[in-house]
Amino acid sequence: MSGPTEHFDRSQHGHLVIVGGHEDRENSKQILSRFVQLCGGAQATIAVITAASRVPDVMWERYDTVFRDIGVREVVRVDLPDRATANDADLAARVRACDGIWMTGGDQKRLLAMIGGTLLDEAMHRALKESGACIGGTSAGASAMCGHMLADGKADLLPEKGSVSLGAGLGFVQRVVIDQHFSERHRLARLLTVVAQNPYLLGIGIDEDTALVVERGVGIEVIGAGSVTVVDGRTMISNVADIPAGGTPQLIDVRLHLLPTGSSFALPEEIHHPHQLPPDATRDTPAALTDFVRNVTKRNPLS
Amino acid sequence: MSGPTEHFDRSQHGHLVIVGGHEDRENSKQILSRFVQLCGGAQATIAVITAASRVPDVMWERYDTVFRDIGVREVVRVDLPDRATANDADLAARVRACDGIWMTGGDQKRLLAMIGGTLLDEAMHRALKESGACIGGTSAGASAMCGHMLADGKADLLPEKGSVSLGAGLGFVQRVVIDQHFSERHRLARLLTVVAQNPYLLGIGIDEDTALVVERGVGIEVIGAGSVTVVDGRTMISNVADIPAGGTPQLIDVRLHLLPTGSSFALPEEIHHPHQLPPDATRDTPAALTDFVRNVTKRNPLS
Numbered sequence: 339m340s341g342p343t344e345h346f347d348r349s350q351h352g353h354l355v356i357v358g359g360h361e362d363r364e365n366s367k368q369i370l371s372r373f374v375q376l377c378g379g380a381q382a383t384i385a386v387i388t389a390a391s392r393v394p395d396v397m398w399e400r401y402d403t404v405f406r407d408i409g410v411r412e413v414v415r416v417d418l419p420d421r422a423t424a425n426d427a428d429l430a431a432r433v434r435a436c437d438g439i440w441m442t443g444g445d446q447k448r449l450l451a452m453i454g455g456t457l458l459d460e461a462m463h464r465a466l467k468e469s470g471a472c473i474g475g476t477s478a479g480a481s482a483m484c485g486h487m488l489a490d491g492k493a494d495l496l497p498e499k500g501s502v503s504l505g506a507g508l509g510f511v512q513r514v515v516i517d518q519h520f521s522e523r524h525r526l527a528r529l530l531t532v533v534a535q536n537p538y539l540l541g542i543g544i545d546e547d548t549a550l551v552v553e554r555g556v557g558i559e560v561i562g563a564g565s566v567t568v569v570d571g572r573t574m575i576s577n578v579a580d581i582p583a584g585g586t587p588q589l590i591d592v593r594l595h596l597l598p599t600g601s602s603f604a605l606p607e608e609i610h611h612p613h614q615l616p617p618d619a620t621r622d623t624p625a626a627l628t629d630f631v632r633n634v635t636k637r638n639p640l641s
Numbered sequence: 642m643s644g645p646t647e648h649f650d651r652s653q654h655g656h657l658v659i660v661g662g663h664e665d666r667e668n669s670k671q672i673l674s675r676f677v678q679l680c681g682g683a684q685a686t687i688a689v690i691t692a693a694s695r696v697p698d699v700m701w702e703r704y705d706t707v708f709r710d711i712g713v714r715e716v717v718r719v720d721l722p723d724r725a726t727a728n729d730a731d732l733a734a735r736v737r738a739c740d741g742i743w744m745t746g747g748d749q750k751r752l753l754a755m756i757g758g759t760l761l762d763e764a765m766h767r768a769l770k771e772s773g774a775c776i777g778g779t780s781a782g783a784s785a786m787c788g789h790m791l792a793d794g795k796a797d798l799l800p801e802k803g804s805v806s807l808g809a810g811l812g813f814v815q816r817v818v819i820d821q822h823f824s825e826r827h828r829l830a831r832l833l834t835v836v837a838q839n840p841y842l843l844g845i846g847i848d849e850d851t852a853l854v855v856e857r858g859v860g861i862e863v864i865g866a867g868s869v870t871v872v873d874g875r876t877m878i879s880n881v882a883d884i885p886a887g888g889t890p891q892l893i894d895v896r897l898h899l900l901p902t903g904s905s906f907a908l909p910e911e912i913h914h915p916h917q918l919p920p921d922a923t924r925d926t927p928a929a930l931t932d933f934v935r936n937v938t939k940r941n942p943l944s
Contacts, residue, residue: 472862483933495824495848497899498867521798524827530899545798565889575927586868586901591929596800596833596899598889626894 352637354510354552358518358544359443359477360562363404369549369562372403374408376472376551383412385436389424389452390444390478395440403439414526416458426454434461438472438602441479447489449482452589459508463640466510466554466623473510485509486539488517488532493524497531504536509641511552513633515539518580520567522546532577533571534587540630541569548599555637557604557623560597568595569628603631655773655940657813657855661821661847661867662746662780666707670692672852672865677711679775679854680741688739690726692755693747693781706741714859719761727759734737735763741775744782746908748807752785757809766943768815769857776813783821788812790840791820791835791840796827800834803886807839812944814855816936818842823870825849837890843933844872851902858940860926862909863900871898871933874942906934 353376358532361369363487377384386401388394398415405413405604418424435438439462453459463472473483481488487507515532517525520543529541544550545564550559561567570593578587580633603623623631656679664672678686689704691697701718705726708716717774719736721727736742742765744752751834756762764854768774776786790810795801808819818835823846832844845854848867863869873896906926926934 461882496901521830526829527824573929575929587899588901588904589897590927592897592899594892594893596892596897598799598891601891616942624893626876626878 339609349399351556352466353472353547354483354554355472355474356439356480356483356516356544356550356552357474357476358480358520358546358548360519360546361476361549361562362547363400366567367404367408369547369557370404371562372549372551373438373440374405374410375452380409380411382410382437383435384438385414385416385433386409387416387418387439387449387453387467387483388444388484389418390449391442391480392444392448394592397444401442416479418452421452421456422457426451427457430457430461433458436465436471438471438474439465441475441482443477443479446478446481446487446507448485448506449478450507454506454508462508463510467637467640473632477518479593480544481483481516482507483510484514484516485512486515486536491528491531493511493529495530495587497527497534499531499535499578499581499585499587502528502531504532508637511634512636513539514542514636516544518544521564526567529567529569530589531593533569533592534574534576534589537571537574539632541571542634543567543569550634552634554635555605557602558631559602560599562599565596566601567599568597569593570595570629570630573604593626595630605631605635651940654859655769656775656855657779657786657857659783659786659819659853659855660777660779661783661823661849661851663780663822663849664852664865666703669774670707670711672709672850673707673788673840675852675854676743676775676777677708677713677742682926682936683714685713685740686717686738687713687741687743688717688719688736689719690721690742690748690752690756692719692721692746693752694719694745695747695751700747704713704743704745717840721755722761724755727761728755730760733760733764735758735863736761737767739768742768743775744778744785746780746782749781749800749810753790753808753810757782757811762811766813768942769944770941771827776934777781777939780821783847783882784819786812787817787819788815788856789818789839791818794831796831798830799889800830800837800892801821802834802881802884802888802890803836805831805834805838807835811936812941814937815939815941817840817845818845819845821847823848824867825887829870832870832872833895835891836895840874840877844874846870846872853937855937857938859938860905861934861937862905863902865902868899868901871900871930872896873898873933898933906930908934908938
């Protein structure tokens with residue numbers, strides 16, 4: 339490694355690059371370049387998992403092209419014609435050895451049906467947690483990162499009890515739920531539905547061409563064109579348990595945070611340590627955001 | 642007066658019916674019927690102010706028809722060809738004597754340019770505050786009710802510094818800003834812009850065919866098809882003062898309340914008193930909402 343990543347001991351950390359879909363692949367390629375940088379740069383070996391998509395060939399070509407444009411020499415196709423392949427020990431070992439793993443868009447339910455609980459799933463966690471690999475995902479690949487994954491949901495004008503369903507995701511981050519294409523598809527109401535019914539989870543909405551970059555144990559950063567919205571319902575007062583399905587819940591005292599591109603927050607104990615996040619960005623983490631930052635950067639153990 | 646309003650001493654209170662536009666005028670007419678009821682029912686004299694609209698004849702016919710459908714016998718057209726007419730003492734005296742005053746949609750800037758600071762404006766305040774008349778307004782007529790009126794603003798995907806401008810409104814409610822067509826036109830970002838730049842104001846977003854009914858000094862109720870969203874930025878941490886115009890502000894710890902139809906809250910000291918709000922609805926006002934209810938129900942004096 340060279341350049342800005344020189345001082346960085348990747349094995350101590352591991353990053354997540356959680357992208358709200360439609361990241362730029364033609365012009366600045368800001369988000370994908372950052373992903374590559376966090377994988378270790380041109381020398382990195384990056385695996386591309388296309389299993390969320392029904393057009394995996396298109397997805398493979400798309401990301402093989404752009405990662406090579408950025409200068410990556412080793413881009414590895416993880417072809418998953420079926421779930422059995424995701425339990426292939428050789429394939430899992432190859433992914434375990436990668437510096438970066440990218441999950442394309444498609445349908446997060448399809449992705450989880452293919453890889454959830456497989457050797458490949460375990461290999462991804464080991465790469466992140468034991469070797470400090472970088473895990474990136476866009477759209478469906480972003481939603482799939484949580485333990486509690488937004489599986490289906492209407493994006494109506496108002497929150498609606500029973501209109502959203504969760505599934506078991508890959509669990510790189512816990513106690514959050516991630517939605518993507520957030521502002522563009524007006525998904526606040528659906529994220530509020532999730533949080534109303536599951537106040538245990540913090541809601542994260544990521545805009546298109548926008549990424550929440552997580553440095554495990556250290557802090558977070560928002561990059562790209564849009565913003566990240568955080569919805570915290572822990573102190574909320576709601577009647578959601580008492581209303582019928584289809585009703586709009588009353589929600590009082592939901593905490594909302596809007597983190598535009600350029601926002602970055604370190605854990606309070608990490609603020610004065612050298613690390614990857616830009617030193618010129620805001621470093622003080624307001625108390626209202628500390629739990630969120632702690633949560634999303636938590637070094638969850640291998641399960 | 643008869644029926645459900647029998648026990649009600651209208652002179653003690655005065656109501657506001659603040660409607661988010663497109664209230665039903667064909668079927669249940671729930672909101673307009675409630676407005677008429679709060680004016681005193683069929684015996685009431687209701688003035689219709691069409692000055693917000695560039696098609697006042699259409700507006701007059703629309704509301705004359707629907708109020709008569711509901712059973713009102715005296716509907717008074719307030720025709721304002723120019724601002725001088727709004728300073729006509731006879732016209733002001735006639736409006737002062739009305740039981741209800743309705744403001745149609747159109748452009749709130751036009752409405753204020755025509756009546757702001759005139760004898761008609763004063764007559765409306767006297768009718769409300771001295772005689773307990775009911776003031777209703779829809780769309781532009783709703784926005785015009787605040788002291789700080791949302792005059793212009795882009796409804797973009799994200800808040801944008803400098804994209805919203807306020808003007809001086811009629812001031813029936815103070816320390817709030819009201820937006821309408823709220824969920825339908827995805828106006829949360831623009832309301833957040835207002836609150837980010839003006840945290841002194843609580844933001845109120847009212848959906849179409851939805852009304853915030855205010856009983857001065859007593860409490861509030863939400864009726865109709867949608868919800869009322871309240872945005873409270875008083876404890877917010879924001880960089881809005883430091884970013885350039887056009888930038889997206891970082892907003893941390895905005896309090897958001899979603900009040901669907903059927904929500905009602907009384908001031909704590911009014912909870913056990915008899916009043917107009919439905920006795921079967923939620924009466925406890927959570928602490929997080931108390932300031933909002935106190936604010937919006939405040940019996941502001943004649944200025």
